Structures are given as structure tokens and as C-alpha cells.
Amino acid sequence: MTRLPDPGFEPRIAGWLEADPDQAPREVLVTVLAAYPSIPQRHAPRVPWRFQPMNRFVSMGAAAAIVVAVSLGGVLLASRGSGPGVGTQPPTPAPTATSAPPPVWPLIPDGTYLGPEQPVADILAQLDADLSLSDTNRAAIADTILGIRGATTYQTKIELHGSSMIVSSGVDGVFAPEGWSIRSAGGDLLVASGSSSAIAFRVGGCDGTRDPCSFTLRATEPATSAIESFVRRITFETGPFEPQP
Amino acid sequence: MQVRLVERAMRGDQEAFATLAAASVDRCYALACRILRDPHRAEDATQQALLGAWRDLPTLRDPERFDAWLHRLVVNACYQEARGERRWTARVRAITDTPLEPDVARSVAARDELEVAFRRLTPEQRAVVVLHHHLGYPLTEIAATLGLPDGTVRSRLHYAVRQLRAALDTSDARALVTSEEHSA
Numbered sequence: 001m002t003r004l005p006d007p008g009f010e011p012r013i014a015g016w017l018e019a020d021p022d023q024a025p026r027e028v029l030v031t032v033l034a035a036y037p038s039i040p041q042r043h044a045p046r047v048p049w050r051f052q053p054m055n056r057f058v059s060m061g062a063a064a065a066i067v068v069a070v071s072l073g074g075v076l077l078a079s080r081g082s083g084p085g086v087g088t089q090p091p092t093p094a095p096t097a098t099s100a101p102p103p104v105w106p107l108i109p110d111g112t113y114l115g116p117e118q119p120v121a122d123i124l125a126q127l128d129a130d131l132s133l134s135d136t137n138r139a140a141i142a143d144t145i146l147g148i149r150g151a152t153t154y155q156t157k158i159e160l161h162g163s164s165m166i167v168s169s170g171v172d173g174v175f176a177p178e179g180w181s182i183r184s185a186g187g188d189l190l191v192a193s194g195s196s197s198a199i200a201f202r203v204g205g206c207d208g209t210r211d212p213c214s215f216t217l218r219a220t221e222p223a224t225s226a227i228e229s230f231v232r233r234i235t236f237e238t239g240p241f242e243p244q245p
Numbered sequence: 246m247q248v249r250l251v252e253r254a255m256r257g258d259q260e261a262f263a264t265l266a267a268a269s270v271d272r273c274y275a276l277a278c279r280i281l282r283d284p285h286r287a288e289d290a291t292q293q294a295l296l297g298a299w300r301d302l303p304t305l306r307d308p309e310r311f312d313a314w315l316h317r318l319v320v321n322a323c324y325q326e327a328r329g330e331r332r333w334t335a336r337v338r339a340i341t342d343t344p345l346e347p348d349v350a351r352s353v354a355a356r357d358e359l360e361v362a363f364r365r366l367t368p369e370q371r372a373v374v375v376l377h378h379h380l381g382y383p384l385t386e387i388a389a390t391l392g393l394p395d396g397t398v399r400s401r402l403h404y405a406v407r408q409l410r411a412a413l414d415t416s417d418a419r420a421l422v423t424s425e426e427h428s429a
Contacts, residue, residue, distance in 0.1 A: 009406075009409075009410055009413065010378060012359075012413065013359070013374070013378045013406075013409060014378045014379060016356060016359050017279050017374075017375060017378055017379040018379070019356075020275065020278050020279050021274070021275065021278055021284065022271060022274075022275045023271050023274070023275075024270045024271050024273070024274030024275075024288070024291055025274075025284075025288060027288075028270055028274060028288050028291050028292055029266060029267060029270045031292055032266050032270070032291075032292055032295045032296060033263055033266065033267075035292075035296060036259070036262065036263075036266070036295070036296055036299040037259055039296060039299055039300050040300070041257055041299065041300055041301075041302060041303050042300060042301055042303050042304055
């Protein structure tokens with residue numbers, strides 16, 4: 001016996017599928033926008049795939065930096081979301097129910113923020129003490145990734161302009177002309193909220209805190225390698241980023 | 246407009262790609278979510294597809310086919326995600342104090358049956374169902390998008406629909422029995 005087609009079947013399937021979410025969480029786009037500039041496109045024919053052999057450690061370092069910049073950048077950009085007066089609640093779910101809405105902090109203003117100036121001798125001492133690193137990794141971090149061998153100080157600079165964030169590192173006060181650029185998803189960033197004296201926000205697996213003028217960053221997701229763990233600690237997690245005049 | 250953006254992105258224009266990605270991310274996520282039935286995996290698949298799109302854009306032959314090409318990347322990313330390590334997922338539904346109206350109860354039961362049946366489908370079958378019943382692609386378009394013979398697509402859809410229909414029939418039968426018991 002041939003079964004008669006059920007005229008209601010297709011609408012029911014379509015209706016059931018329609019009920020699923022249509023909007024991607026904001027961090028999906030933030031992650032993509034942060035990561036794709038570091039990914040080489042497949043080249044057209046007759047163009048050499050790579051003009052110079054890339055030092056293995058340079059690529060490792062770049063990868064580590066990108067991972068850090070992506071995750072921490074998500075935190076920072078999230079805190080630069082809609083300003084006061086917008087009246088929206090944080091889209092991230094609150095961990096506990098509260099009777100009053102959390103305070104909404106103003107945007108982190110555009111400008112240049114500097115992390116603490118770290119003596120290179122201290123960094124090298126930490127490098128030697130880190131047993132998770134091999135001698136080869138230590139040399140790569142000091143000579144290539146951070147490039148601090150023979151220098152005196154190391155510092156991280158974060159520049160915020162609109163919805164973009166550029167991270168660069170400085171050795172002896174000289175900052176590399178090229179940094180890692182992070183772009184936000186647009187004007188609909190998260191509203192950061194928190195307690196009275198410090199703000200807490202969590203995006204992309206990282207935690208950040210800020211007071212009205214400065215901010216600190218701390219990744220909460222495990223690093224994918226010992227090199228990445230060390231580099232992100234030195235570059236991002238050593239202290240507050242203070243605004244510069 | 247989009248074709249120009251695609252052409253610029255194919256030449257390495259990062260701004261153009263950023264615009265394309267922002268315009269496409271929801272669509273990619275919606276597709277991945279429906280195929281994978283897991284929002285976290287859908288996020289991963291969406292990111293994977295968009296980053297793959299940037300990498301492979303110069304190999305795209307026809308910029309006007311960007312959307313279909315991107316859908317193919319999403320579907321392939323979903324296959325990879327689905328074959329990865331299974332992660333525990335929970336589906337939680339609030340239980341109401343008051344009994345549900347028969348129609349509502351029937352609808353909820355049908356959705357549950359569909360969910361279970363859909364999860365039993367292979368990722369390949371799910372993709373065809375979603376492309377056809379959600380995005381409204383004709384079978385020939387699905388075949389072109391996924392790079393499959395028409396017959397393969399037809400076969401996948403046939404078996405998938407048969408299982409989903411059986412799930413709905415079961416649900417309907419249960420609802421009928423419940424309704425009769427309630428009337429008695």
C-alpha cells in the first residue's frame with residue numbers, strides 16, 4: 001500500500017527548525033575578526049607561497065600572541081560596549097540572581113594604555129625558573145618572541161581607537177611599529193557591569209577587571225603551549241594598564 | 246554590492262572580508278546550530294568556516310556563488326565537529342505546575358520526538374534536511390552546493406524524512422491515546 005503524503009509534514013519540520021537560534025553569539029564574530037588577519041590566504045598561481053623561510057619560533061610566537069590577543073581583546077573590547085545611559089542589561093547571563101541591576105560603567109576611553117615596565121633581568125629570571133620550558137624554548141622567547149636579550153626593560157602598549165585595539169610590545173621604550181590589531185564586531189558590544197569598586201566581565205574565556213581609569217587582563221582558558229603561557233603572562237597579565245596623557 | 250566585496254576579499258582586502266564575515270556570521274551559525282543541535286559546537290563550526298573562507302577565498306571561482314560556497318564550508322565544518330569527541334549536552338525544559346492543554350502537550354511531545362529522531366540522523370542527512378526544509382534549497386541546488394550527485398542528495402533526504410515522519414507519527418499516536426484516555 002502506498003502511503004499518502006502528509007501535507008502537514010513539511011511545514012511541521014520547517015516550523016521545528018525555525019525555532020532554533022538565528023543569531024550567533026557576539027564573540028564568534030569577534031574571534032573571527034581577530035584571527036583572520038594572521039591567516040595567510042592561499043596565494044594565486046605564480047606567487048611564491050612564502051618569500052622568506054619563517055623562523056619556526058617566530059611563527060610559534062605569533063600564534064601564541066594571536067591566541068592571547070584574541071581572547072584578551074574580546075574582554076577589553078567587550079568592556080568598551082554601549083556606554084552609560086543606554087539602559088540595557090548585560091547580555092551575558094549573571095551568575096546569580098540579584099535584586100538590583102548591576103551598575104553600568106562608562107566606556108574605557110580611547111587612548112594609549114601602558115602596562116608596567118618590567119626589568120628584563122626579572123623576565124629572564126622567570127624564564128630560567130619556568131621548568132615547563134625547554135632550553136630551546138627559553139632561547140626562542142628571549143631572542144625572538146619577546147626580543148629582550150641584551151635589553152633593560154620590556155613593556156606592553158594597548159591602543160584603543162573606536163572599536164579597534166592594537167597591541168604592541170616595547171623594548172627599552174621603543175615599540176614595534178606593527179602590533180596585533182583586534183577589531184570589534186561593531187557598535188553593539190557588551191555592556192560591562194560589576195560591583196562598586198571593580199568591574200568584572202567575562203568574554204571568550206577570559207576575565208578582566210577595571211577601575212574607572214585602568215584595567216587588568218587575565219586569561220582563564222589554559223594556554224595551548226608552555227611558550228604561550230609564558231608570553232601571555234609577561235605581555236598581558238603582569239599588572240594594570242594605565243592611561244597615558 | 247556583495248560581489249564587489251567578495252572580489253576585494255579575494256584579493257586580500259581585510260576590510261572587505263570583515264564586512265562579509267559580519268554579514269554572514271548569523272546565517273552560518275543558524276545553519277550550524279540546526280545541523281549540530283549544539284550551540285557550542287555550532288560556534289566552533291561557524292568560526293572554522295569563516296576562517297576557512299578567508300584562507301580559501303582566492304580559490305573561489307565564481308564570486309556570485311559566495312553564499313553557496315560558504316554554506317558548503319559550514320556544512321563541512323559541521324561534519325568535522327560532529328565527528329569529534331562527543332560532548333555532554335543537556336536539554337532542560339521548565340515543568341509547569343498546571344497541566345498543559347492537549348494541543349500544547351501534543352506540540353511539545355512532537356518536538357521532543359523530532360529532536361530525538363533528528364539527532365539519530367547522520368550529519369550528512371541532517372545537512373540535507375536543513376538546507377532543504379529550512380533554507381528552502383531545491384535538491385539540485387543542494388547537490389551543487391555540497392558537490393554531490395543529485396541521487397545522493399535525494400537518497401539522504403528520503404531516508405531522513407522517513408525517520409522524521411515516523412517520529413511524528415509515533416508522537417501523534419501517543420497524543421491520540423492520551424486524548425482518548427482524558428475524554429474517558
